[in-house]
Amino acid sequence: MRSASSISLPWLDKIREDVALLAMRLDQDVDASFFAPLEALYAEGDALTRRYCGKPLAKCRVLEIGYGTRPMRMLWLWHQGVDVHGVDLDYPLLRFSPARLFRMARTNGLERALKSAVRYLALDRRQYRAMRDALVERKILTPDVSFWGNFADRLAVRNAADPAYWAEAGRFDFIYSVDVFEHIPKPQVDAMVKAMAGALNPNGVALIRPDLFTGISGSHLPEWYKERLGEKFVRKAQPWDHLRANRYPANSYLNQMRLAEYEEIFDRYLSIAEKAPIDYGLGREYLTPEVRAELKDYSEDELLTNNIDYVLTAKS
Template sequence: MRAVSRPGRAGCVRHWKGYHVKAVMAGQPIPLHQKAKSWIETYKHHRRAATGHVGNDISYHLELIGHLNRYVGVNVSSARILDLGCGQKAVQTALFHADGATVSGIDAEIATFSFGPRTFLRALASHGPERAFKSLARHILFDGAYTRDLFEKYGKPASYDGIDVRVMDATAMAFDDATFDLVSSKAVLEHINDVPAALREVNRVLKPGGIAIINAHLFSSLSGGHCLAWADPDRSPPQNVAPWDHLRENRHPPGVYLNRMKLPEYRAAFDAALCVVDEAVVLEGERHLLKDIEIELAAKGYTREDLLTREVRFIARKRQ
């Protein structure tokens, strides 16, 4: 994977100091044997990631702090921060809390970093038995080791004690206008069914002078179908799943809602709601894009940029 930067938009000053998630199956109901394969792949993925992602998560967190200092000029310990789509482990929320920030994490799913009987019953009622038991299994088998390693390596006293995590719709946030110095979100936007509405809310809750740092994982990319076998295509490509299967025969349909937005659609949505000052993309999968695949998918309306862009990151200011 490699990153490529793009300039800010016309009409926005570029500064050089440097969700409503639907937990539904995409398409047709998934047969039991495919679900079993998915569970196995999920187990393998979480086993690899139990501690392997800690370094990446800390590096990403430090990047966010650097952007906060560069663009807003506010020390993290005095910042008001929103972690949009914080996830069940609320990793960035916990790290910002350790930094002394006033941070809120929101997600459509119930946080499971503390998975007692009450949390399990809430998850069962909200997401159904399959999701609830998968979350419980992941919490027991993997999450404890991950968070212990994360907190030990971060270098500051960190814990989940007293953190503010809420179940909330990203398209209708329960926060006052101009609340946050920083709104951050990573690999969440692709799960939101009304991205323009969510971005309008981000603009509303940002303080004047605040910054939004938002990454989206693009559906049309090689890993964008959320098939875990293709999670890291440039390092460990699978032998049993065709490249871009989700755009072709779709034999391994995603088990989560994906909005299928393309990069130009994200750019248009950000430009309409916020003032973009920086954009960067991460590319992947070029060696897997054989000519016959490119021709096949071009006939379906996918450009080379669509197919090779894994991720886009926007840094944006409040549009007055």
């Protein structure tokens, strides 16, 4: 079962991109700023379920679509007492062992297993350890309680576009997905949203946050990630190179969907109750008159929106 985020590129190009991304992550301290996005997701989910479901997140049945090989968001919610479940094509590497790596290689391929092994040893185990310490410090977890418990039982390695998965998964009050939909082929996005609509409880709500292809970071090149936009260094790719010459294709599959395409699919099966761009305007300083003229087929909203929150509810 090939990872939905994989793509065929020369090995040297893959290694360069993977090393650049890992180096960027290693530069980040595992401090309060690391946990801020996890806390923000909990707070946003709690606000949405109170508003639409009439109950707090901790009383809801929750699903994450696309937890990845390191399900940090799910793990954080689970330790807060949330009944959270997840589905992803990729087998997760929660703890390092040859048996787990072998299973990952069989499930998603040798490349995915090697990348995950390197990242686990260099980064993931440090972040898991920091999460455990933070939970103990906040008295959410006691030192004598297992950090992992039965958490692995909540992780389904399945295709979220497969109706058979949803038939077995049951219904949910809250479904969320962060930076995942852009890696899924458009026909499967359609199938997945249709299945989501059938799996939401009557007052349920979904939060879908795609990383938009048309934004300056939509190329998924680490040098254009928002964490590095303010840095001054010589970049190999021009701003919005992926919409222009596309000299440096991404090291992952991207469906290249635009805002209108997402909204057409969402509106086909669900109601768009709210939508809010995140960090709108990223890259504005690089949108010179010359670049804007070259990208005249794209609206300014498309070029300056990198992430957007879609809040979806059942059709009335």
